[in-house]
Amino acid sequence: MRYSTVGFLALALIVAASAAMPLLAHHSFAAEYDSKQPVTMKGAVTKIEWMNPHVYFYIDVKDDQTGKIQNWGWEMGAPAVIQRTGWTKNSMKIGDLVIVEGTRAKGGTNHGNARSVTMASTGKKLGAGSSEGQSPEQ
């Protein structure tokens, strides 16, 4: 599997650009995701769940070295939250090839929190409603 590490500065810029309105999740970002493990991966969409509290989608990712395919699950914001960033239910379809920038979950499972999704066929990039960078109340 091939991951490209996103520089911390680039991560901060993405978060800042998407922070026009708060994107609070129902849980703490840091409870589940490791902000020190930013990842970028490309794969074909196998499943989309357009539901609350989070939209989830799944992609098959091929390891370039072994040829093995693994299925990864990606969490986005709530439907209403990502609609603010331009998503509709039809923005992404099963079979579409997408490039996901996000943060890997703690615990080493094939799961992550998406910050952005780029449609490989058009180059269109959409924010994914990540709550990374939101500071909790006391």
Place this chain on the structure above:
Amino acid sequence: MRNPMSYGFVITVALALFLQPALSSAQARGEQPPAAGAQAGRGARGARGGRGGQPALPSAPTPHWSDGRVNLDATPGAKGFWNVMQGNVVGKGGSSLPTNLTLDEVPFQDWAKALYEYRVSRNGLDDPHARCYPAGGMRFFTVPNGLNIIDQSELGRIFLISGENRDWRRIAMEPGRKHPSEDEIIPSYFGDSIGHWEGETLVVDTVGFNERFWMIRGGLPHTRYLHLIEHFTRINYNSMKYEVTIDDKGAYTKPWSGGWTIPWQTVNYDNSPGGEIHEYFCHDNERDSENFKELGNR
């Protein structure tokens, strides 16, 4: 809506929606409507400074019902909701009240401070609301998805309707209403609430909480002795001040207070025109708790 040819129409509709609360507010009181542009209700985003860093337009004044009571929701013919999403009962800055305590001023009992620090050290991993349990206490006003306040004074009650899991609180407004006795009350997420008006402010007294929720996102502890006294003051059409006194002899050495301001919003949660609360059920596709178990949640 995304057709460039329709942008003019969208802007016109948006302006009409933004202006509507101001006009309706004045009309409900029998006043002359404010001049267009001078009293435009811009909703939450306008209240915070407007789009693109533009200065916020002045808000319309606090609306009232015909009997003089403050209207804590939309005026007749208008739409909108309170954009409850972020609020901090401790600390200053942002929407927090300038009178808020700093964290080191909170009168924790020793065990409560230790528990709070433990919860922080685990980055909120143990938060019941992350597993979709109700947002009790003042957290009711920090979860997203909107809030409407339905005043049914003629029936002796006010409902606080949250978009978060479509939870709701009932505020008893009957004169002389008392809380059930300690023997009678069954601890719950939202407790037993009694309200009354003190001038322009709705004051709500609540007891009977259970201990199965975090009363604020960061994890400030509470016990079954929690007693909240909440003050709701609509400063103007677009802003409501929320102040709460936390009286919990089980967790704190003395009562203490804090609060924040809540903005009014006249667009839908996804920013489309409308000003209506949408459906949100956390339980629908909750997948985080499985990950939390793998990470060592108790």
